[in-house]
Amino acid sequence: MEMNASTFERYATMLGDLTVQFGTKLLVAVIVLMVGLWIIKRILKLFDLAMLKKKVEITLHQFMLSIISILLKAILVIIFASMVGVETTSLIAVLGAAGLAIGLALQGSLSNFAGGILILFFKPFKSGDVIDAQGYVGVVQEIQIFNTILLTLDNQRVIIPNGLLSNGCVKNVFVETTRRVDLTFGISYGDDIKKAKTVLQNVLDANEHILKSPQADIFVSAHADSSINILVRPWVNSENYWPVYFGVMEEVKLAFDREDITIPFPQRDVHMIQPK
The missing domain is CATH 2.30.30.60 (SH3 type barrels.)
Known part of the structure; x- marks a missing residue:
């Protein structure tokens, strides 16, 4: 009976010592955890202010804050586990293997993910x-x-x-404030090139959306199969590109009709051979 009491007392003492030791470690670890979370919150606030000042795209802004938060909290959890006596080497190895497996399984998604980061960061x-x-x-x-x-x-x-x-x-398409409109008009080989160029210039001058500077280019670009092609290159503010494009196309046709300038089109002659 005395032997059993002695053994019980010894185990009780050991349990008490372990409780004190582990309790102390746990208390210190909890304090470190609380302080760490407070520090992480402050760090995230600083990053938030820095990205607001740099006017980072909102999607990238939120994503970067999330990534930084996850990384810092993961480090804090590993520190906490180490302080309470958990073997962190095995934990890191398991996390690394899991990360590798997930990465291999999501190769396509990771490519799109990396592409999204590049687009949001470099802003093409x-x-x-x-x-x-x-x-x-x-x-x-x-x-x-x-x-x-x-x-x-x-x-x-x-x-x-x-x-x-x-x-x-x-x-x-419209990243620059101005843009050149490239238009090609064909006239017949029997028409007066200089007259056609004058008519084209008058059409451009009458359009209020076409910029005076830089000056529009008008020149012969090709001797095609059935037409002389004249290339017209006016400059416009980017928001006026399509109104000028469609407007000039219509006005040139009307002007050519008034001035009897022919816009040729491909023709095919069919010869019927009568059987003898």
Whole structure:
């Protein structure tokens, strides 16, 4: 009986010592955790203010804050686990293996993810821009982390993966304030070239949206099969591109009709051979 009491007392003492030791570690770890969370909150606030000052795109802004928060909290959890006696080497190895497996499974998504970061960071285009990419022309409605949403000129919504946009050719149509309109008009070989060029210049002068500087170019561009092609290159403010394009096309036809300038079109002669 005395032996059992002695053994119980020894185990009780050991349990008490372990409780004190672990309790002390746990208390210190909890304090470190609380202080760490407060520091992370302050760091995120500083990053938030810095990105607001730099006018970072809102999508990238929120994404960067989320990534920084996850990384800092992951580091804090590892520190907490180490302080309470958990073997962190094995924990890090497991997390690394899981990350690798997820990365291999989501290769395509990660490519789009990386493309989204590049687009949001380097800003080859932004919301509201008109772009020509992957065979589509439209207004950029939203740049998401994985995809970019376009609204085409005929009011269709197109979702393009960011990986394709970051690795492919993207034409930002109206990023500059001015743009050149290239138009080609054909006249017959029997028409007066100088007269045709004068008529074209008068049409351009009458259009209020065409800029006086730089001056429009008007010159013969080709001796085609059935026409002399005259290239017309006026400059306009970007928002007036399509009104000028369609307006000049119509006005030139009307002006050529008034001045008896022929716009030729391909013709085919068919000879009927009568059987003998």
